[in-house]
Amino acid sequence: MKLTAQLAWRFLKARRARSLFAVIGISLGVMLLIISQIMMATLEQSNEKSVLEKYGNFDLISGYNGSTKKLSANDLQTIKGFPDVNQITPMLFPYASENMPAAVAAQPVYIGFKHNQLAMEHPLVSIDKGEFPQSKEVVIPARYAKSKGLDIHSEISLPFPPGKDVNVRVSGILNEREQLNNIFIFDYDWIAAQTHNQNKATAVMMKLDQSADKQKVIEDLKEHFEGISIDKRKAMMTEKEQLGGLKPIVNGLSITVLLGSLLIVVSTLQMSVQERQKELATLRLLGGKPAQLFYMVIWEALLIGIMAALLGTVTGTVLCYSLSNIAEQFIGYSIQSISIPAISIIISFFGSILLTVLAATIPALSTSRLSPIAAYSQKISESKADSKRTIIALTMILLLLAIMTFSVHKSGGSGSFSILLGVSFVLIMFVMTPVILRIIVTVLTFLLRPFYQMESMIAGRNALKRMRRSQQIARVLTLAVIVGLVGFMILQAVVSQTEKTISKQYPLDYVIQATEASYEPGFSSSIIKQLDNTNGVEAIPVQTSILTHTINLDIKRVDSNWNGQFMTINGKKEILTSVGGLNLEKVQNIIPFDIVKGRIDHLRDYEAVITKQFSEDIGFRVGDVVTLEPDDLSEVSGKKPFTLRVVGVVDEVPILPDEDLRFFTNENTLNELFHLQKTEQIFFNIKDQSEKGHIKASIEKLLENPQYQDTILYDRKEEMDKFYQQYKQRIVLLGSSVFIITLIALVGLMNSMASNLRESKKEFAMMRAIGGKPWQIVRLALYEGIVISVAGSIMGLISSIVLGYNLLSALDVNNLEIPYMVILIILLISPLLGILSTLPSALWLSKSNLIRAVFED
Structure with a gap:
């Protein structure tokens, strides 16, 4: 040895x-x-x-949020006694969404936390100014503080049914984030006593031991508490x-x-x-x-x-x-x-x-x-030549897999079967590399023959003669192309899909929102004119809607599967709706949407448009005249009933995709009915991105005006920016990996070509002896390198397209776009790799005394 x-x-x-x-x-x-x-x-x-910092350092939340059911003191002790539970802290929502009193429904959600380290880990306990509340104290949202002109130490009167209203002191203000806009935070013990919920909790936060089995704790919770909800915090763990x-x-x-x-x-x-x-x-x-x-x-x-x-x-x-x-x-x-x-x-x-x-x-x-x-x-x-039957059989399998790929993709894809098709195709391509390489080299030689007949023919023969050596390099190049092209195809598909999702969720980049925590929040509409006069701003104002309920609803037309709630008015079932003014034509011009029936343009007074979902659920049709009355919770309650005529049905309004029970009318109708001229939201884009910072700063300065103190500006483009940051991460990683694989292929190709040229010294010596020029030897060597690198890249392109089709079919991507520009770049780079790998050895060979070197060998 x-x-x-x-x-x-x-x-x-x-x-x-x-x-x-x-x-x-x-x-x-x-x-x-x-x-x-x-x-x-x-x-x-x-x-x-x-x-x-984003999610909090705890592992589980479990309880009956939204229900009148509560966890007792014994329940909390049981949970604390679970073997893998290290710490717990209770949370109290004293007024559940079921049968919530009207006085409390108009307020932000009341939540009670204990003043301990674990409770401070909850993302909702995000205090920007001030301190955690004590007895008769509250932490309020920044939006609420601005709308009411409140600050630290301010006092406000809040309802605590069935008891009386209580004056509480503001001890802190929450961070200015959308998810914190509608909550009040109280001391757990105080609000529990105030609402007669002593020793009770709506939910409990849990911190587990480091070696804990989370699934075991979840099973224990389900075993001890029937119907309990459990937040496994999957997003945080992922x-x-x-x-x-x-x-x-x-x-x-x-x-x-x-x-x-x-x-x-x-x-x-x-x-x-x-x-x-x-x-x-x-x-x-x-x-x-x-x-x-x-x-x-x-x-x-x-x-x-x-x-x-x-x-x-x-x-x-x-x-x-x-x-x-x-x-x-x-x-x-x-x-x-x-x-x-x-x-x-x-x-x-x-x-x-x-x-x-x-x-x-x-x-x-x-x-x-x-x-x-x-x-x-x-x-x-050399290994024995492949059997003709084997070659024909494998070729037929490749063709069959390719045909099945496009068939499955056209039919909508089939998950794991599509992945199996793609992987099988690539594996067979790798197995058949010598045969496929031979075919591609022959074709390339034929295509080059009209330009340089002798060099192309000899280069092709040399590449075929050294097939065992060339096939490994071709496989590395194929691997590089597959990683790069398939990775790019998948990333592009994910980008396209995510852009659509985020664009639907945030159709415009910015929104000015009312800070009022009421059913009908609003601010002065005078800001709209100033925004319209700002160059580079494209704005869509949404008029404050009023809460209404139907009168004489035809219950027979309501879909039996509708999961909404009815209300009883004068012994009859009615539904709660809203009526708001919105220029749908302007929305259509900026964010196109489908008009299912009727029209949306030139709405006259008392004409309205509803969504398709509204029409299907409640049964309203184009031409119907609907009688409505302001609801008791509305600020215009007590006003006389009025009628609206439905003139159009749309698929959905992009800027308000969740408003399925709203009548959209012109902006003059509410003013004529109730002298209401308030704006609930203003969505806008900044068209000139080069002026984005300047325009945004000027709008923020405008909102500092006292008449707009009840507004707040949100940059909803941040979600898209976050996604593009993730996309950039993956592009950098993908590009780095493809670059290194290409370097590896280049190193291997240089090694292979140096060995190939060393073996061909006798042939080159013969060319020199019969009058061949040094540059002809260089060109012949370069041709051989180009043929191998281009052949490997073509194999990679074929494999990538089939594999990419199958992977995207498995991901339910129907509109596949082949990245022709990337394919063109690969085809342009591949001959350069062949030249780079061969040029040093070819130049050395052209300058050496080949005849003497042959005799020395």
């Missing part, structure tokens, strides 16, 4: 350049693997703090454990890059075997056993693997420190300090060496089966 190792080391040193290329190729894969492990550990550590989806992507790309490195190992060792035909034959003739030749190649792979693992690990670790600022800039995570996961790095180090050795078994087996006589006579031992 010692002699075998020594021979492997001598053979390794004999071809230093080739061995160096192999070490660099593998070390690139190891380097990316090490970088990904260190960066993910670092990002997880940095992300931990931001996730806990973001905490997977960095919003980055971790599986990074790990998957790292493994893919390492796979590309292993293909280089196979290619390099195959070249090593072919270049040492005589030496290996001599060893066999001197009595060397096949097992000794096998272990010699394994030893060579082990040495290459160790050197590559050392180089990749050191380089990757050093780069992590220098790349921390880039990661923070492009990936969007703040990095405080680099975290080194020692166990992961050790596993990656030895794992890469093991995989290198395993990859070497393919050329090692071919070496052990080497015929000494054939090798000594320089007849390269």
Whole structure:
């Protein structure tokens, strides 16, 4: 064994350049693997703090939120006694949504928290100014404080039915966020006593032991408490454990890059075997056993693997420190300090060496089966030609899979079956690489023949003659194209779908909202004119709607499956609705929507438009005259009933997608009926993005005017910006991985072409002897590199399109757009790779004395 190792080391040193290329190729894969492990550990550590700030450092919330049912003191003790529960703290919603008193319904939601560390972890307890409330104190929303002109130490009177109203002092103001706009926070013990809920809780927050089994706690809760709701905090766990989806992507790309490195190992060792035909034959003739030749190649792979693992690990670790600022800039995570996961790095180090050795078994087996006589006579031992039947069968399977792919995609996709189709196609493409490569090289040679007949023909033949060597490089290039193109297709599909979802949720980027916490909030409509006069602003005002209920509703026309609530008026069932003024024509011009029936333009007084859902649920149709009366909760209650004539039905109003029980009329109707000129919301876009900061600042300054103190501005574009940040993260990771795989392919191609040109020295010497010019030798060498790189890229494009179709079908993406521009870029880059990989060796060869070099060999 010692002699075998020594021979492997001598053979390794004999071809230093080739061995160096192999070490660099593998070390690139190891380097990316090490970088990904260190960066993910670092990002997880940095992300931990931001996730806990966003979601709170607790594990479960369980209770009866929205129900009149409460947890008793004994229930709380039972939960606290669960083996895996470390801490608990109760939450109290004294007035459930079921049968909520009208006086409380007009107020923000009352919530009671205990003043302890665990309660402070809840995202709702986000106090911007002031302190946690004590007895007879409250923390109020920033929006409410602004609308009422309140500040710390201000006093307000709040209802606490069935008891009397109570004067409470403002102890704090919540952060200015939309989700905090409608809550009051009280001391748990005080509000429990005030509402006769002592020793009761609506829900309970739980912090589990570090080694706790969350699922076991959930099962215990379900077993002890029937019908209890449980917030498992999946969103927090997903973001905490997977960095919003980055971790599986990074790990998957790292493994893919390492796979590309292993293909280089196979290619390099195959070249090593072919270049040492005589030496290996001599060893066999001197009595060397096949097992000794096998272990010699394994030893060579082990040495290459160790050197590559050392180089990749050191380089990757050093780069992590220098790349921390880039990661923070492009990936969007703040990095405080680099975290080194020692166990992961050790596993990656030895794992890469093991995989290198395993990859070497393919050329090692071919070496052990080497015929000494054939090798000594320089007849390269090639594998037997593939059976024609096998080739035809595999080709038919490929065609069948391709046809099935497009059929399944057209029919709407079929999840796991689509994935199986795509993966099967790619695997068969890899198995058939020699056959497909031969076909593509032949076609490329034919296409190049009219331009440079001799060079293209010889280059094609050389590429075909060295097919065993070329196919591994082609596979690496195919892998790079698959990762890049399929990754880009999936990202683009996700971007397109998410853009549609977010655009539906936030159709315009900004909204000015009333700060009143009432059923009919509003502010002065004079701001609309000022916005309309602001250059670059496109605004849609929404008039404050009034609460109404129907009179003489035809109950027979109401859909029996409607899950809304009826109210009893004069012994009859009626429904609660609202009536608001909105210029639907203006909305249609900015955000197009479907008009199902009737019209929306030129609405006259007392004409209204409803949504399709409203029409289907309640049974109103175009032409119906509906009688309405202001509800008791409305600020215009007591006014006379009025009628509206339905003249149009729309699919939904984009800026108010959840308003399915609203009558949309013109802005003059409410003014004529009730002298109401208030605005509830103003949606607007800033068309000129270069002026975005200036315009937004001027609008914020305008809202500081005392007459607009009951308004607040929200930048709803932040959600889209957050998504684009995630998209940029994935593009950076994908691009980095494709770049490294391409580098690996380039290193392997340079190694392969250097060996190819060394083998062809006799042919080139003959060309020089008959008058060939040095530039002709260079061009011939370049052609061979171009043919191999382009052939590998074409294989990758074919595989990517079929795999991409199937993966997108599995994701239910129906409108697939083939990225023609990316395909064109790949086709333009692939010949450049061939030129770069071949040019150094070709230039060296053209300047050397080939005839003397042949005689020296």
